Amino acid sequence: MTTATPALNRAVLHVLGHANVDRGMPITDTWRALTMDLSSQEAAGLPLSLGLALRLLYQDPSRLELAADLAVTYELYESAPYFVELAEQLRLPWAWLATAVLVAHPGSEPVLRDRLESQLKASGLPASLNRALQIRLTPDVPATNELEELLLLQRWPGLDKVRFQQLATAPIVAIAETELPKQLLWQLASKLRLMGAEIRRIPTEFKQSPQRGWLAESIPIIARSPAVVSKLRELGQSVTGAQVVVLDPAHISDRNLREVVGTVAALALRLGGKRLEQEAPSVQLQSGVEVVDRRVYTQGTYTAPEIAYLSGGSSSRIYHWARTIDVMEPRRIEGLYYWQFNHLVALRAYHWFGRITGRRISRRVISGLAEFAGRDQPGQVAVTASGEVLVVQNEEEIHSILNMQGVIPEVARLDATFQPFELGGGAVVPGLLEPTPGTRVHPAVLGGTPTLKRSRIACTTIARLVDQRGRLVAREVYPFLSEAQIGEAAEVGHAILSRK
């Protein structure tokens, strides 16, 4: 029997009690915090813990409602008894609506539904809300308008799979829980939600028969075994083996979990025409290689003026850092000094932290990022104002770090430092990878100097040509460039060349 331990209960209450209900993505962020690094027992007990926490959140309506949204979003039917109690106490529409979804789930005891229905008899809800509630409870309520039809098919997609596909419903993905570790279940649910899917949990034990239309042939089903299909068909659901994506928990890693969700996305499109969004890496160059990839991060041959333009410092300060921090020592080629992309990123982050904190920043930020040689696996990089470079394997970890409540010093995703920022006095440091809309920086292209996009033409080359021979000549030399491109490149080039 699944139980919620006191420690888990405290942890869940703490997360809910401090959840940010306004900024960011409250449901997504709170779920990440709730499911981070759970043991198998804790993962199994999470829904009960959330239910228990409700009573202690009565004085905090925003977070109470957030808890309800979480329960519905991740189909935490195990918490249904607590929501029935909550709805009885509060007698608020949102509480009833959330409870209706949970008690109608085939993993919930039928008696809970009876309790809810007796509450609703004296609810005094407006007719439209009452119907919305009833549609959540049963597919047998005919829709009387477009929005009701939308709700009916979102809740009971198997009623009319053609209309489900045609209407603006969210894609649904079902996950069969039998022999699936709960940590994996929550991980899958998180990823699929981020892709825009609604989750449907197929319980190991059905406390009540699923109602008609609960599932549909157009819905992918993630399962440990294709045997789930015969079980569902016995229960009257119209499903086929073609819907099943088999998952072997013993061979799951972050990489092949991404492959699994990719397969699910392809299946959702093929079966029901519903498109799931693929999660894009946060910072990618046009070549598709992430900028902090080990193959790219230590490339580049940047002059001091280029570093100054792209990091916000001055050429003289760059030479100062080169003398005083070992890892900032440049290479010397034909009498000229050149730095690499990691040096540029390090100096940029240093100035960025200085700007955002308004105080002196440890030079360890420079040495930390300059020493960091990139990473082998795709993932995310964060950096602290004290110079620690944090490499994490997935989005969930980095969000967890960013959400830590003042326990660690100022921390930022590395790609946040790539955005334009003000230095003070009106000076703006341009975007690192895209200084202007028509220019780009790629460490492996022309040594990383800013170039016009989709070309190997350095902005400084254009700027020198314009200075020495005028724009007309520049147009003649580069007839395939527009006047605007010449102007944009020259502007960036002049900004670099003017740095001393």
Added chain:
Amino acid sequence: MIDLVVSDSRLPPTVRQQASRLRALAERQPDLVLERLDELGMAVAERASYQAPTEQLAKAVSIESYWGHYVDSEVKGYFPTAESYRAFIAQADDPTSWLTSGRRRSREFIPALHAWLAPYAAVEALGGDLLARRLELRSKPPLALIVLHENVTAQGVEVRIPVATDAVRGRHLQWRPTGLASGIPEFIDKDVPSEAVLIVEWRP
């Protein structure tokens, strides 16, 4: 969070001292410390002086947040999850119209605790991705941009510059006294009524 309050020189010294004294409790009773910081923040907010805004203001939130807190309960009744709401709005002919008409009608449409606003002129031309980055929302597009009327004095909207205690109360852990890295100024208000809202724009 204590450090944030203590280091904000715009706060009265007494407030900063009170926050500093909480350090002794921080390790043993962190929740109590947060509660006391919240109380401190409420006191600061009550004593602060507000002014009528001099420019049109706006607030950007994720669609998930908009569905969760800003959509009218009758409209929300048709959308069991944020995903279903988002799917519908994204495919609508006029998403902005649906977002605007579906908002809650309330004196506290945007409660004071969350009434962080930015000049509309600074964000008007930004798509969802840039909007999220420039305002440091840590949200992914699509976003809902809640735009207030140009003149909102009749609706009682008054603003001030946020201080550290506001950030602590709102749990804006990434807030800094120096403001957003993009340079876009932020303002904080008391409760913003729904009548002050001109339009809610869809920002994919």
